[in-house]
Amino acid sequence: MKGNLIIISSPSGGGKGTLIREVLKADPHVGYSISHTTRPPRAGEENGKHYHFVSKEEFEAYRDKGGFLEYAEVHGNYYGTSLQQTNEITDSGNDVILEIDVQGAATVMNNLPDAVSIFIMPPSYDVLRARLTARATEGMKDLELRLNNSLGEVMQFSRFGYVVVNDEISAASNKLGSIILAERQRPRRQEETIQGILGSFERAKV
Numbered sequence: 001m002k003g004n005l006i007i008i009s010s011p012s013g014g015g016k017g018t019l020i021r022e023v024l025k026a027d028p029h030v031g032y033s034i035s036h037t038t039r040p041p042r043a044g045e046e047n048g049k050h051y052h053f054v055s056k057e058e059f060e061a062y063r064d065k066g067g068f069l070e071y072a073e074v075h076g077n078y079y080g081t082s083l084q085q086t087n088e089i090t091d092s093g094n095d096v097i098l099e100i101d102v103q104g105a106a107t108v109m110n111n112l113p114d115a116v117s118i119f120i121m122p123p124s125y126d127v128l129r130a131r132l133t134a135r136a137t138e139g140m141k142d143l144e145l146r147l148n149n150s151l152g153e154v155m156q157f158s159r160f161g162y163v164v165v166n167d168e169i170s171a172a173s174n175k176l177g178s179i180i181l182a183e184r185q186r187p188r189r190q191e192e193t194i195q196g197i198l199g200s201f202e203r204a205k206v
Contacts, residue, residue, distance in 0.1 A: 022173035
C-alpha cells in the first residue's frame with residue numbers, strides 16, 4: 001500500500017517547519033519531500049537538507065521536463081516539489097510531507113483530491129509578526145511583503161481538510177501527528193490488511 005501524501009501549509013512564519021521537524025522525529029513512517037527553490041539560502045540552511053537550491057535556469061529546465069509535482073512563484077522566487085522524490089517515499093509505504101505555500105497546496109489538492117491537507121494557523125497576526133521579526137532572515141522590504149500577503153494566505157484555511165492552531169509547539173505537533181496517524185486508519189488505506197483479516201474469517205467457516 002502506498003503511503004499518504006500530506007500537504008502542510010501556512011503563511012510564512014506560521015511555524016510549519018518547526019512542527020514538521022517534531023513529527024519527523026517522532027514518527028519513523030513519515031518522510032519529507034525536500035523542495036527545490038531559486039531563493040538564496042538563509043543562515044544555517046544546507047543544500048539538500050533544507051532545500052535544493054538551484055538557479056532559475058536549472059529550475060525552469062527541470063520544470064519543463066515535467067519534474068515537479070507542483071511549483072509556484074512565491075515572494076519573487078520559484079518553489080517546486082520533486083515528483084520523483086515524492087513517489088519514491090510513498091511507493092515505499094511511508095507517508096510523505098509536502099511543506100508548501102497555499103498556492104502550491106491548491107495545485108496539489110486540485111490534482112490529487114485524495115491527499116491529506118493540513119493548514120497551520122498562527123494564533124494571531126501579532127504573533128506571526130513577532131515570529132518573522134525574531135527569526136531575522138528577511139530584510140525589512142521582504143518582511144513587509146510576507147506580512148502583507150499573510151491575510152490572503154490565512155483566508156485559504158477553509159480549503160484544507162484540517163486546521164492546527166500553532167499556539168504552543170508541543171501541543172500543536174501532537175495534534176499534527178495525531179492527524180497523520182488517524183489518516184492511516186481509514187479503510188481504503190488499509191485495504192490489503194483488512195482483506196487478509198476477512199480471509200481468515202472465511203477460512204474459519206470451512
